[in-house]
Amino acid sequence: MGRGTDPGTLRPVTDGLDATRFPGSAQYEAHQRARAEHLHTDLAKALQERSEAWDDLNALADDDDDTGVDHPVNVQVVTVCRNLAEIYQDLALAESAFSHEYEAEAGNFTRAGYRFAEHGQLGYAAE
Numbered sequence: 001m002g003r004g005t006d007p008g009t010l011r012p013v014t015d016g017l018d019a020t021r022f023p024g025s026a027q028y029e030a031h032q033r034a035r036a037e038h039l040h041t042d043l044a045k046a047l048q049e050r051s052e053a054w055d056d057l058n059a060l061a062d063d064d065d066d067t068g069v070d071h072p073v074n075v076q077v078v079t080v081c082r083n084l085a086e087i088y089q090d091l092a093l094a095e096s097a098f099s100h101e102y103e104a105e106a107g108n109f110t111r112a113g114y115r116f117a118e119h120g121q122l123g124y125a126a127e
Contacts, residue, residue: 032094032095035094036091036094036095039087039090039091039094040091042087043084043087043088043091046080046083046084046087047084049080049083050080050081050084053073053076053077053080054077056073056076056077057073057074057077060073068120069116069117069118069119069120071120074116074120077113078113078116078117081109081110081112081113081116082109082110082113084105084106084109085105085106085107085110086106088102088103088105088106088109089102089103
């Protein structure tokens with residue numbers, strides 16, 4: 001039996017190639033999950049940050065007339081939107097089966113971030 005063909009022998013290069021060459025194989029599916037796992041962790045954290053930013057924004061709308069683009073809460077919302085757009089773009093590349101949904105979400109957050117950056121909370125609410 002040739003070198004590296006014994007059962008249980010690690011084949012990091014070949015296994016890595018199999019993980020990207022054969023869609024549907026166990027190696028491919030494991031590779032895809034591992035590739036996107038950190039992105040899903042980042043997404044969960046970013047969605048929590050979005051929830052907190054929206055809560056701050058809603059409180060600001062009730063209590064403060066100065067909701068311009070330079071307001072710290074507005075800057076926080078812009079940052080959150082841009083971060084979510086980037087994560088969704090990365091997910092679209094990592095999980096092609098869901099790329100349309102991820103790209104749509106990335107577009108939504110890109111547009112929202114742009115509107116908040118250009119107009120602040122009041123400008124966004126008026127559109």
